[in-house]
Amino acid sequence: MEKIPLVVSTEWLEQRLDDPKLRIIDATAFMDIPRDGGQTSILSGKPSYEQGHISGAVHIDLLNELSDPESSLPFTVPPRDYFCKKMTELGIGDGTYTVIYDQGALVENPVVAAYWASRLAWQMHYEGYENIAILDGGLPKWKQEGRPLTTVPGNYPSTVCTGQRRTELLASKEDVKRAMNDDNVILINSLSPEDFKGTTDAYPRKGHIPSSVNVFFGDHADQQTQKMHADAALRQPFEKIGALDLDKKVITYCGGGLAATWTALILNTLGQTNVAVYDGSLNEWISDPTCPLVMGN
Structure with a gap:
């Protein structure tokens, strides 16, 4: 399979939406930082995904689905088997290529629409997955350009991953x-x-x-x-x-x-x-x- 860039454009992705080897992940979550200096909380991006996402995309909750459930710290890498089981159930693995996007980092100010996407891309590279890209500008840029959205949940056939942890x-x-x-x-x-x-x-x-x-x-x-x-x-x-x-x-x-x-x-x-x-x-x-x-x- 042809190696894809680490970062791809919205135009690049839209041209490939019908490719059966393409896997798209919406990794959106939101960080809520109280103005009064209270404790920061992480909100699921699933409701936002359900309101509209790129065709074919599945949603992954980085905090609750792909972090170590035994760790006292948030967002630490889980055991390899735990991570790979989730990804292969979603159909992400050998013979596919993946584009990851999110909708921004913060509830009030996105700051950069790749904060969560880059975390998932790094975790995938760490576990030996290949051909992974993030979407430049994420969903905010996709929307600004008037590109199509759907509310139909994505669904891919399960697969395997034979890569090795790096x-x-x-x-x-x-x-x-x-x-x-x-x-x-x-x-x-x-x-x-x-x-x-x-x-x-x-x-x-x-x-x-x-x-x-x-x-x-x-x-x-x-x-x-x-x-x-x-x-x-x-x-x-x-x-x-x-x-x-x-x-x-x-x-x-x-x-x-x-x-x-x-x-x-x-x-x-x-x-x-x-x-x-x-x-x-x-x-x-x-x-x-x-x-x-x-x-x-």
Whole structure:
């Protein structure tokens, strides 16, 4: 099967909607951040999917269906058998190619329409799935362009997956500890500059992991169209910190392993393939008082 790009356009996808080998996943969820500083909650995107989605798409709930049910942290990778069983039941596996989209990250402001899609794409790559793309601009861009929607649920025949887990794509807490003192590894914090500096109340312990540098995930796409910026603009912040040096390894992290996957995907599109995601990210790091944090730049 012909290898597909990591990111595809709305036009590219619409031209292939009738392809029997195509699998489309709506990975929408919504992050509700109270204005009064209360606890953030994750809302299912299933009701939004039922109101209208791209023809053929099935909906997957990343938090409740594809995260480790035994973990104390949200959005951690589940056992391989658990993940693959769900995907093969949905018909996603050998002999198919997959396009993933979402409708944005936040209830009030999407920020970027690939936040959830990139997380699922990363999990699939980690488990050895191939030919996976995310939809540039997601469903917001698809709607803006007047492309067709349906309320008919997607349904694909079950299949199998014979790929192997790619352990090099995931970084552990111990990997990050070693990276803090390794000039050959670049740690990237994908959160906002304010979260990075520790000037917000987003986390019980403030600041960032020592030696890490900040490249905000929300700067990779146009806020109006949700379309990714051109490669030249995407390259600038990463070139500045040396993250596109192919002799370097890059580890991305964020709050809970979501935005970090978007950063990893952007790096992959720019040719940097030696990228791992710290799956536990700050949720795990700050829960261990022996793990250091620094404030400011």
